[in-house]
Amino acid sequence: MSPGDDTETATKSAPSLFNKCHKFFDKSGDYAKTKDADLYPYFRPIERNEGTSAIMNGREIIMAGSNNYLGLTADPRVKEAARDAVAKYGTGCTGSRFLNGTLDLHLRLEERLADFMGKDEAVLFSTGYMTNEGVIQALAGRNDIIFSDKDNHACIVQGTRVSMADTQRYRHNDLDQLEKLLKRASEDRPDAGKLIATDGVFSMSGKIARVPELVELANRYDAALMLDDAHAIGVIGPGGRGSASTFGLKDDVDIITGTFSKSFSSLGGFAVGDHDVIEFIRHEASAHIFSASMPPANTATVLKCLDILEEEPERLERLWEISDYMRDGFRNLGFDVWDSETPIIPVVIGDMNTCFQFWRDLLDNGVFVNAVVPPAVPPGQTLMRTSYMATHSNDELDKILDAFHKVGKQHGVIGSNGHAKTNGHHPKGHHLNGSANGHLNGSANGHSAAA
Ligand SMILES: Cc1ncc(COP(=O)(O)O)c(C=O)c1O
Numbered sequence: 001m002s003p004g005d006d007t008e009t010a011t012k013s014a015p016s017l018f019n020k021c022h023k024f025f026d027k028s029g030d031y032a033k034t035k036d037a038d039l040y041p042y043f044r045p046i047e048r049n050e051g052t053s054a055i056m057n058g059r060e061i062i063m064a065g066s067n068n069y070l071g072l073t074a075d076p077r078v079k080e081a082a083r084d085a086v087a088k089y090g091t092g093c094t095g096s097r098f099l100n101g102t103l104d105l106h107l108r109l110e111e112r113l114a115d116f117m118g119k120d121e122a123v124l125f126s127t128g129y130m131t132n133e134g135v136i137q138a139l140a141g142r143n144d145i146i147f148s149d150k151d152n153h154a155c156i157v158q159g160t161r162v163s164m165a166d167t168q169r170y171r172h173n174d175l176d177q178l179e180k181l182l183k184r185a186s187e188d189r190p191d192a193g194k195l196i197a198t199d200g201v202f203s204m205s206g207k208i209a210r211v212p213e214l215v216e217l218a219n220r221y222d223a224a225l226m227l228d229d230a231h232a233i234g235v236i237g238p239g240g241r242g243s244a245s246t247f248g249l250k251d252d253v254d255i256i257t258g259t260f261s262k263s264f265s266s267l268g269g270f271a272v273g274d275h276d277v278i279e280f281i282r283h284e285a286s287a288h289i290f291s292a293s294m295p296p297a298n299t300a301t302v303l304k305c306l307d308i309l310e311e312e313p314e315r316l317e318r319l320w321e322i323s324d325y326m327r328d329g330f331r332n333l334g335f336d337v338w339d340s341e342t343p344i345i346p347v348v349i350g351d352m353n354t355c356f357q358f359w360r361d362l363l364d365n366g367v368f369v370n371a372v373v374p375p376a377v378p379p380g381q382t383l384m385r386t387s388y389m390a391t392h393s394n395d396e397l398d399k400i401l402d403a404f405h406k407v408g409k410q411h412g413v414i415g416s417n418g419h420a421k422t423n424g425h426h427p428k429g430h431h432l433n434g435s436a437n438g439h440l441n442g443s444a445n446g447h448s449a450a451a
Pocket of ligand 1: 127129130199201203228231259260261267
């Protein structure tokens, strides 16, 4: 015992607050069992990334589980733009846009995005998550009502929580229910401000929101309409302008948000809308004012990606061609891919155990995808969320289908002859020449890249 030691002090035991943490890591629990069997599909390190291929666990895999839709993360022009920005502005902004963190690059990007999206003005945030959280928190308060699709991304949900507004969630894409809620709110609380918030493309199903009907409901019930186009901008609509443009309705949607972490190969996010609304958000969104601004390299990356998106429209055409090819391929093998309409293609697997083992077997066959389990999907509907890049080669796509074919049969997810459940022809019978399916030019489904 040395002088000063307090022999009376009780040894500190773990605070009961942490009981849930210890329980989570209990050796007999699901988490530990999955880890021990090396089936845990999350937080897997990537050791090198070339876009469509990457190194994991020391071996090369085909990447079919990113949001790198335009395949630009490894583009030499984009990398050069990022390097040049670091050389000119340094590595970070060390402050928020409000104070010392505004660069001329940020202003240029805001102008460019407003112009690209055909809206008055744009405001940048440091992530897509912060964008949705910040926009909702700024616009909606205690006296307002938010109507939110039950399948919305977590950051919209978080925005509704921090806003303190009355939040009413409607069943996924159930606009009849939405209308009932809007009607009742208009009768009961005629003075409350109303906001309808929805993903423009749903991140797990790859389904596009019903924008025309949403616009109509918003107009009828004096509600503002906000679309989170994280998986839509740079992916769908004319020139990649997103879900509202897909239906020719950009002027009818009040606020469109987007992220730079997907097709724009960077990190950050933005919202576009009318001048007054965006200026208000700029001054009222906590996430904008009290957090450091997008680093220079991230900002320059997005500007370069926008150049490439505008100069190389064939990228979007290729992305759509690939999406159709893969959807057909999975269906022909007998897999259920829900009603995906975009480069996000969910492949339904079933129970949790099969899901983890399926994921691991795909990895062992050289294909990386995302394993999705409840609560992100309903129980028994676990899935492999696959997603595609404009830069995937035909050979890589066929390898992905071959791996799914093999592992799907092994686990009984598809019939023993693999592709018997639909029309039975092997996906390799499809050729990526663009002429096989009639809706690549946007005329049939109205939402292709070239529409
Ligand atoms: C629909 C949707 N919105 C917002 C985000 C958040 O974007 P970020 O990763 O840029 O924060 C995501 C990311 O997964 C998303 O899927």
